[in-house]
Amino acid sequence: MRYEQLLISSEPNIKIKEKNLEYGFKGIYRNGKIFIDKKIPTASEKTCILAEELGHHYTTVGNIIDQSKIENRKQELKARRWAVKRLIRVEDFINAFDAGIKNRAELADFLEVTEEFIELAIKHFQGIYGVSHTIGNYTIFFSPLWVYKNIE
The missing domain is CATH 1.10.10.2910 (Arc Repressor Mutant, subunit A)
Incomplete structure (x- = not known):
């Protein structure tokens, strides 16, 4: 936003x-x-x-x-x-993955926030979901941040 x-x-x-x-x-x-x-x-x-x-x-x-x-x-x-x-919604990490975002600087630009805010968001979601969170075919890992897509 x-x-x-x-x-x-x-x-x-x-x-x-x-x-x-x-x-x-x-x-x-x-x-x-x-x-x-x-x-x-x-x-x-x-x-x-x-x-x-x-x-x-x-x-x-x-x-x-x-x-x-x-x-x-x-x-x-x-x-x-x-x-x-x-x-930021947790699904935004999936959207960034699908858009080809490769690092935190690109992620910050994609979400129109700072890298420091990305770190705050990661800690926030990790506090809610723990190590990872699965949505559909995607699993978001929070430490380190990466998204895995299960292709069946």
Whole structure:
């Protein structure tokens, strides 16, 4: 899903604005407002950041900037999982395989996300399915990521 599509599909009561952020923040969510750093260089990275900040809107409560607290790290993980669910389906790995995608850089381009987000998605699906997941004639292995097609 592209950045613009996320903007359009967001709830009207969520205000989203691009601005120069300080202290290395790429995105911030607070009280129904999302700020995305203007300096993010790619649409793919903006998409991932926006999805995560939307995840904060739907899943987190309060100020969780202090990641030394376990409760805050848990809320951060919830927001990231929400973002993965919004941007990537496990079947997308099969679609990429069928399209001839050979490595993570190509996969990230194919799915219009960052390689870091691909890694997050793999860990997410591995947490759900374990080592592998079979859909029809395909088996997706998560560590390392590869897709096997059973031809009968």
